[in-house]
């Protein structure tokens with residue numbers, strides 16, 4: 034690609050100074066900011082959009098994938114509190130009488146409620162939330178981040194912190210700070226993107242079962258009426274009557290961290306959506322009068338960069354259900370790889386009584402002295418990422434990064450100098466299931 038020389042040198046305002054800066058307001062960023070703030074340090078969370086929630090809000094993702102042991106969630110306390118807040122917003126008809134953390138993890142998500150509930154938690158914890166600020170650069174002092182640079186409607190500005198947590202999902206902050214990363218599978222392709230959408234006006238009583246919907250889908254594909262590499266139609270019921278959620282478009286071989294490819298992915302996702310709409314209305318009973326209820330504002334990115342850290346975990350950790358003395362999250366969600374290059378999905382499960390753990394050192398990037406990873410882009414391989422990436426464990430990874438950042442602020446040290454076993458103990462004392 035042709036390049037041009039562009040020079041910029043200017044003084045920019047420092048709009049906030051804080052102990053911990055969390056960049057990104059998704060499930061990981063919420064975990065990080067809430068947990069850090071509860072340790073009594075000052076926390077700012079900066080988010081590029083005008084709301085919190087990450088993929089649960091603007092990506093329109095539902096439901097929470099189960100990360101349970103014997104039917105009970107492994108992701109406490111912040112994830113459970115988020116679910117409880119969402120439950121409180123539900124109307125009486127959609128709401129179970131009592132909040133039960135055993136049944137909670139099956140929660141279907143309203144993107145607006147997810148966003149409101151997350152903001153509640155952040156504000157109640159005393160986090161200073163700054164929306165509409167997109168991270169674009171960092172100012173380094175040796176191997177430390179001196180300040181993070183954001184772009185907003187006011188122009189460029191900086192936020193200065195002692196410790197930083199990268200909760201961008203893509204590792205934007207760590208990469209700007211010079212950290213190394215892996216990307217995709219052995220062929221260099223990430224899991225496909227999906228543009229999620231919901232259809233309303235569905236007569237659900239007349240809807241056939243999944244097997245029949247998939248048979249009709251195969252026929253429509255064979256007839257050239259629908260062009261999508263996915264092997265079947267992936268749909269979920271929702272909290273609203275007559276509204277069905279679709280997680281079924283499949284956009285392959287595009288990078289979620291390449292601006293132009295991301296733009297193309299949105300267009301391709303909406304092209305597939307139009308095909309699905311025509312197919313469902315024409316062929317699937319109950320959908321004759323279906324209408325568009327909502328479309329994700331941002332194509333869903335399952336996988337992008339994975340920042341290399343002090344510990345690197347692989348699929349072998351899953352297979353051997355490996356535990357770590359400094360384990361900060363327990364995961365038993367399956368390996369769940371949507372084919373990066375076409376049709377098919379690989380699922381591998383653990384025995385019912387088993388889980389593996391994420392080590393605290395997996396959250397510590399090798400090349401930067403004051404950043405922790407508090408999102409899906411931690412130091413794990415493509416296969417393990419497909420398991421740890423779902424929202425409940427990402428929340429737990431985030432809360433561990435927040436705990437580590439707060440401990441590093443208090444000790445005046447770099448996160449790599451912390452004893453991970455102490456981080457685990459402090460998390461357990463704060464309510465984590467460790």
Ligand SMILES: Cc1cc2nc3c(=O)[nH]c(=O)nc-3n(C[C@H](O)[C@H](O)[C@H](O)COP(=O)(O)OP(=O)(O)OC[C@H]3O[C@@H](n4cnc5c(N)ncnc54)[C@H](O)[C@@H]3O)c2cc1C
Nearest residue numbers: 057059060061081087088098168202333334335408409424
């Ligand atoms: C199509 C799809 C379906 C999925 N289905 C499920 C499911 O059914 N159940 C489940 O539990 N999980 C599911 N997942 C996985 C899950 O949604 C994500 O892995 C999870 O949301 C990751 O959380 P995160 O906090 O790491 O990142 P995100 O949720 O992506 O949050 C990152 C946040 O950082 C912000 N941000 C990013 N870059 C910047 C920047 N430069 N400056 C400032 N802010 C920035 C973003 O706006 C966002 O708010 C799915 C994912 C996809 C893509």
